[in-house]
Amino acid sequence: MVFLNLKIALRNLKKNKGFSLINIGGLAIGMASCLMLLLYVSYEWGYDKQFKAIDRIFISRLNININGKLATTIATPDKLAGTALQSLPGIEQVSRFSLSSDNNKLFSYGRESYKLSGSFVDPSFLQIFDHKFLYGNAATALNKPNSVLITAATAKKLFGNQNPLGQSIKYDNRKFLKVTAVIEDLPKNQSLQYDALLNWDFYTQEHPESRENGWGSITCMTFFKLKDKSQFAAVDAGLRRMIKAHDEHTQLEAFLFPFAKFHLYNEFTNGKPSGGRIDQVKLFSFLAFCVLLIASINYMNLSTARSEKRAREVGVRKALGSTRGSLIGQFIIESVLLSLIAVIIAFGLLELSLPYFNNLLNIAMEISYNAYPFWLTLITLVLLTGFLAGSYPAFYLSSFTPIKVLKGFTGIGKSSLPVRKILVVLQFSLSICMIICAIIIYSQIQYMRNKPLGFSQNNLVQMNLEGEWRKPEKLELFKAELKKTGVVSSLTEFAQSFAQNGEITGDFSWPGKAKNDKSVIDFRSIGYNFSATIDAEILKGRDFSPKFVADTASIIVNEALAETMGISNPVGKMVRWGDSPLTIVGLIKNFSNERVGTKALPTFFYYNVNRSNVLLMRINPEENLSAAVNTIKRISQQLNPSYPAEITFVSDDMKGHMKNEQLLSVLSNFFGGFAILISCLGLLGLALYMAEQRKKEISIRKVLGADLKSILILLNKDFIKLVLIANVIAFPVAFIFAGNWLKSYDYKIAIAAGPFILAAVMSLCIALLTISMQSFKIAKANAVDALKYE
Structure with a gap:
């Protein structure tokens, strides 16, 4: 019977070519759209799922109490890892992961030099997150301070086709590191991305001041691998008490969060998860269902539009003894057949459009033909679409009474009209x-x-301060040469990449600050001529200038901070940052450089070139942009030859x-x-x-x-x-x-x-x-x- 129904279905498709083409085309477009959306949803959902122990891996997040409201961050004190491992028995492994703004450093081997992302971790990091090792192993890869683990792409860049194991890489053109392991390149849908991993002991050598960090210094991410996931509640409770136990005046509370949810649940409100990328995933899942539903409704409408032509066929078959069940089966098989043909065409469309979408979204989606979930999804989609699209035509057409349709079609189908109108209204509403x-x-x-934005991003470029630029006299010479050429109208130092988040402090006070005020304030180090370089407006007072030697003990505040302090004219007021008294010399208009669409955070700016990692430059608008950038690179190469100048546009x-x-x-x-x-x-x-x-x-x-x-x-x-x-x-x-x-x-x-x-x-x-x-x-x-x- 199935083969007979299939044979009839094929004959009907061949007989009604125009109808079949429209129906298959609609289904194919709908299924291709649905599959593309589901592929993206699967890609996002698959973040970090490659780690075998993902259900036992957790990240510590930190709640900061700001006047009764909790702000949540991924940065934690670097003391947390060791203390937690010693005092909480449910933990199997713990590791820190650096959040330093200068993780991108120069790695050199022979004549090959590249700026790479090198993150500092504890050796136990490789016991928490499993990697596929091409050379070396997890047990010994980071067992010495001068060890370095690199990815296959990094090994290819530096060493070509030779075995990199045991070779020495020059780090930041200053120190040598020994390659102890090479791992496969990281998948793009992995939250933690790096070109190299370095030992945390090497980090403390590079940043000796970090050894003095207290519980209020939040400088790294902290990852935990529990002995058993059932230990979560006990470890989380211990972690929440830990910082308070070591600092009774703290505003900080650490807590455990499943790393499997790290990518999708990245937004928190008052200390609780409130969504994030998961909302987008849900939206696209719903969108995929809507597109498929619209395509299925389209099939129903087109099928029942041919009711007169199919009615006599139904009447004859019923008169010859066919049951309603067999007729329903006939129409469902036709629908599934159409769905199968449509899905084959949909896959052709999907393969053609996939490179475009990957390039557009800067991701690496691919169809896993060798994975059973893929075939299970495909079969489910074909059957679901076939049944969904064919159910109404099957039940509607099979309900015709033989004697009425054989006498004439008059009146048949009028009862279906309201249903069909409802389907069209639903389609168009969506x-x-x-x-x-x-x-x-x-x-x-x-x-x-x-x-x-409160500043001008046009013609504003930046470059990292490294190598010779760490010497004040060389940096001043570089700045003077740039001004001499005329390609740069103004320049200044800045704490980090201009569009990135920076540092915060809770140890900032001002006249009239309430004792129970626990405001957290952002702060950034800058150089001279900051406002002129970014084209921001100084509302009151002045910018930092070499004319004022006392500017090392001065700060500039933004409008948001003045509002937080409750001072309309803060210029001339004395404030304290920790134990240091500071004088406010300027009020700068709010500008949005670290986020778009949200209000500027209370921020103060202080003069300290040694704490600045970026040089901001305003290119002369009269100069050709690409020619000006090439000039900057040329001068940089002359004065700082070991470091390739990387100029980025803000x-x-x-x-x-x-x-x-x-x-x-x-x-x-x-x-x-x-x-x-x-x-x-x-x-x-x-x-x-x-x-x-x-x-x-x-x-x-x-x-x-x-x-x-x-x-x-x-x-x-x-x-x-x-x-x-x-x-x-x-x-x-x-x-x-x-x-x-x-x-x-x-x-x-x-x-x-x-x-x-x-x-x-x-x-x-x-x-x-x-x-x-x-x-x-x-x-x-x-x-x-x-x-x-x-």
Whole structure:
């Protein structure tokens, strides 16, 4: 029976080529879109899942009590690791992971020199996170301070095809490290990324001041591997008490968080997980379901549009003894067959578009043909889509009474019309909702791009201060040479990369500060001419200048800090940072360089070139940008030949802050467009159905003198009503979704009527165009053809 049904299904596909092409095309586009979204969801969900003991690996997060509200960070005191290992019995391994802003250093071998990301860890890091070793092993890879573990790509860069084990690498052009292990390149969907791993003892050699760090110095991430995951509650409770036990005045509380959730649950509100990338994953999962649902509804509409042609077949088969169950099986098999053909085409589309998406999103998604979850998902998708798409046509068509359909089709199918209209309304509601949200997301991105940041990112570049630039006289010579060429109009030192987060302190006080005030303040080291270089406005007072030798004991505060202190004119006021008295000499306007769309944090700036790691340069606007950058590199190479000058544009780093928003915008636009396309096919199906139902009515109207215009209006007005109803349903749903998404931004657009009006106009125009194509064909048809049998 199955083979017979399959044979009939193949004959029907061959007989109705046009119908089959539209149906398979709609399903293929829907399935390709669904598969692409599911592939991305799988990629995001797969972060860090390659580690065998992932269910026993935890990261310590830190809650900071800021006047009763908790802020959460990944930085922890470096004392936490050793103390926890000694005092908490449930811990098997613990390791620190450096968060230093100067992890990118020069690694050299012979004539080959590259800036690489080298992170400092305890040797136990390799016992917590398993890697595939090409050379060496986890037990001995980092057992000495001068040991270094590198990735295969790093080994290829430095050593070519030779065995790197035992070779010496020059670090920062100063010290030699011995290569003790080489591991496979890290997958892109791994949270911790590095080109090399170095021993933590080497970190303390490089930063001897870190040996004096107290419990308030949060400088690293801390990872734990528990003996058993059931020990979580006990270890977490001990960790929460630990910092308080060593510092009774602390504002800090450490706690355990599953590393398996580290990537997806990266946002916290008042010390509790509040979402993050998981919200995006959920959204794309829902979007995948919606696109598949729209494609399935489209199939239902097109299938039942052919009800008259299939009705007599059903009547004859029932008269010859076929049961309703066998007929349902027939239509489900047809649907599954169409679904199978569609999924094959969908995979072709997926393979063609995958490189584009990987390049667009800067990720490395791939289809794992040798993995059983892939084939299980594929089979499930084919069967689910086949059943979902074929269920309504199967139950509807198999319900026809033989005697009625064999006497004539008149009246058959009228009861299905409300259901089909509901399906079209559902299709368009989902599509319109996606269009509105896509427009609002795009508008928010444009708003953030165009909103004044408080500084000018155009022509602003930066480079790391390393090598010869650590010598004050050499740095001053370099700056003088740059100014002499005229390519740079202003320059200054800065604490770290301008678009990155910096350091914080809770040990900052001012006149009138309440005893119970536990404000946490950001601070950054800068050089002279800071405001002129970044083009920020000094509202009161002045910037640091070589004319004032006392500026080493002065600070500049931003508006947010002045507001926190409750001082409208802070210039001239004395404050304290730890035991050091400082004088406020300037009030700078708030600027947003470390995050986009959120308010500036209370921050003060102090003059200390030795604590600055970056040189910010404002390129002369009259100079050619690329020529100016080449000039900077040339002068740098002359004065600091051991270190290749890497010039980066601050504007490029600022774009990285909106990566998630841009990703959401691209995907919502892309798949929203496909949803509209598939919905139009569904509308075409309803138009075909209505044409079959009203063919004789239209012919009679034409015989009685109706003109083309009145017939087109008659045919189109019912469909326009459906699209208008879909808009009414979609508007509140889209408003709620968009409103919830915008809540995460301090600076955001107001949800205006524009996106809703635009979506309504787009949907109506697209619907009119789709329907009119079929309506015009019906209206122009010869009335004799429809009435000659009457």
